[in-house]
Amino acid sequence: MTIANLSTSVSTQTTSEKILDAAEGLFAGSGYAATSLADVADVVGIRTPSLYNHFRNKEALYGAVLDRLIDSFSAPLYELGQTEVTLEQVMGQLESVVRQHHANPNLARLLQHAALSGGPHTDELIDRLFRPMFSSPSKLEGGNIPMLGDSGLQPWAVMAFNNLVMSYVTMAPMYSDVLGLDPFSEEALENQLTLVKSLLQAVFEYKGA
Amino acid sequence: MTIANLSTSVSTQTTSEKILDAAEGLFAGSGYAATSLADVADVVGIRTPSLYNHFRNKEALYGAVLDRLIDSFSAPLYELGQTEVTLEQVMGQLESVVRQHHANPNLARLLQHAALSGGPHTDELIDRLFRPMFSSPSKLEGGNIPMLGDSGLQPWAVMAFNNLVMSYVTMAPMYSDVLGLDPFSEEALENQLTLVKSLLQAVFEYKGA
Numbered sequence: 001m002t003i004a005n006l007s008t009s010v011s012t013q014t015t016s017e018k019i020l021d022a023a024e025g026l027f028a029g030s031g032y033a034a035t036s037l038a039d040v041a042d043v044v045g046i047r048t049p050s051l052y053n054h055f056r057n058k059e060a061l062y063g064a065v066l067d068r069l070i071d072s073f074s075a076p077l078y079e080l081g082q083t084e085v086t087l088e089q090v091m092g093q094l095e096s097v098v099r100q101h102h103a104n105p106n107l108a109r110l111l112q113h114a115a116l117s118g119g120p121h122t123d124e125l126i127d128r129l130f131r132p133m134f135s136s137p138s139k140l141e142g143g144n145i146p147m148l149g150d151s152g153l154q155p156w157a158v159m160a161f162n163n164l165v166m167s168y169v170t171m172a173p174m175y176s177d178v179l180g181l182d183p184f185s186e187e188a189l190e191n192q193l194t195l196v197k198s199l200l201q202a203v204f205e206y207k208g209a
Numbered sequence: 210m211t212i213a214n215l216s217t218s219v220s221t222q223t224t225s226e227k228i229l230d231a232a233e234g235l236f237a238g239s240g241y242a243a244t245s246l247a248d249v250a251d252v253v254g255i256r257t258p259s260l261y262n263h264f265r266n267k268e269a270l271y272g273a274v275l276d277r278l279i280d281s282f283s284a285p286l287y288e289l290g291q292t293e294v295t296l297e298q299v300m301g302q303l304e305s306v307v308r309q310h311h312a313n314p315n316l317a318r319l320l321q322h323a324a325l326s327g328g329p330h331t332d333e334l335i336d337r338l339f340r341p342m343f344s345s346p347s348k349l350e351g352g353n354i355p356m357l358g359d360s361g362l363q364p365w366a367v368m369a370f371n372n373l374v375m376s377y378v379t380m381a382p383m384y385s386d387v388l389g390l391d392p393f394s395e396e397a398l399e400n401q402l403t404l405v406k407s408l409l410q411a412v413f414e415y416k417g418a
Contacts, residue, residue, distance in 0.1 A: 126386060195362050
C-alpha cells in the first residue's frame with residue numbers, strides 16, 4: 001500500500017460528500033436563494049468551476065442535498081398511514097422523529113426556508129414528506145381519538161405535531177437563553193421528549209370536559 | 210379646500226407607511242440578508258436614494274418594521290406573567306394570539322427568518338417577545354398543571370404552544386394542498402382554533418394515565 005492509498009483509506013469522505021455537507025449547512029442557514037455555489041466552494045476549499053465536475057448547477061446540488069436528508073430520515077411518522085396503530089406505536093414513532101430532528105436539524109431548517117421563501121423542488125418535498133402523512137390517516141386501534149371526536153380534525157392534529165417537532169429545532173436560537181439550556185443538549189432533548197409525549201398522551205386519552 | 214388638499218385627504222398613507230408595508234412583506238418573504246433597499250424602493254415605486262429621506266439605512270428600516278409589528282400585536286400571551294390565571298383566561302389569550310398571527314403572519318415569518326439566519330435586533334426580539342413569557346411563569350389557579358406535575362416543564366409547554374401557533378402560519382404553504390384548504394381562509398382558522406383549544410384543554414385537564 002502506497003502512502004497515497006493509505007491517505008485515501010483514512011480520509012474516506014469524497015469531494016462530492018464534502019460538497020453536500022457544505023451545501024446542506026449553507027442552504028439550512030440562509031435558504032436556497034441566498035446561497036451561491038461560490039459560497040459552497042469556499043467552505044469546501046475548492047474553486048467554483050471544480051464544483052461543476054460534481055453537480056450540474058445549484059438546483060441539482062440542492063436536490064441532491066434534499067435527497068440525502070430525506071433518505072437519512074427513516075421517516076417514522078410517514079409510515080403511519082398503513083393500518084391500525086396503537087398509542088404505543090405512535091409514541092415510539094414520535095420519539096424517533098424528535099430524536100432524528102435533534103440529531104440533524106437541517107431537514108427541518110430547509111423545509112422551513114422553502115415554506116417561507118419558496119424555491120425549487122418544493123412540490124416534491126410536499127409529495128415525499130407531507131402527503132403520506134395525510135393521504136391515508138392512520139386509524140387508532142379502537143376508533144376515533146376521543147378528544148377530536150368526529151370533528152375531522154385528525155389531519156390538523158398530525159400537522160400540529162409535525163410542526164411542533166420541527167419548530168423546536170428551527171426556533172431553537174430564540175429559546176436557548178430564556179430556557180437557560182442549549183436546545184441541542186441531551187438534557188433539553190429529554191425535556192422536549194417528555195413534553196411532546198405527554199401532549200400526545202393527553203390527546204389520545206383525554207375524554208373531553 | 211384645494212385639489213391638492215383633497216388628494217392628500219383621500220390618499221392617507223404616507224410614503225413612510227408605504228415603505229414600511231413594502232419592507233415588511235419583503236423581509237417576511239426573504240429574510241433580512243436577502244432583502245435590499247433597492248427591492249423595497251422598487252415595490253414602493255420610488256428611487257432608492259429617496260428612501261434615505263425616511264430611513265437611515267436597512268437596519269433602521271428593519272427595526273421600524275419590527276417595532277410596528279410588535280406594537281400592533283396586543284401580545285396577549287405575554288401578559289400571562291402577572292398573576293394567577295384561570296383556564297378560561299388562558300384560552301381567551303390563546304385564541305386572540307392565533308387570530309392575530311392569522312390576520313398578519315408577517316411577525317411570525319420575520320421571527321422565523323431571524324431564528325434560522327440571524328440578523329440585527331434578534332436579542333431585542335427575544336427580550337420583547339420571548340423573555341416575558343418565561344421570566345415569571347403564570348400560576349394556574351389551583352396549583353400545577355396536573356399533566357406536567359412538578360416536572361418543571363411548564364416553560365417547555367409555553368414554548369410548544371408559542372411554536373405551534375407561529376409555525377401554523379410559517380409552514381402554511383406546505384399544508385394547503387394536503388389539507389385541501391387555504392390555511393388563511395376563515396374555515397381553516399376555525400379548524401386551527403378548535404384544535405389548539407382542544408390541545409390546551411387536554412393539557413390543563415388531563416390528569417395522567
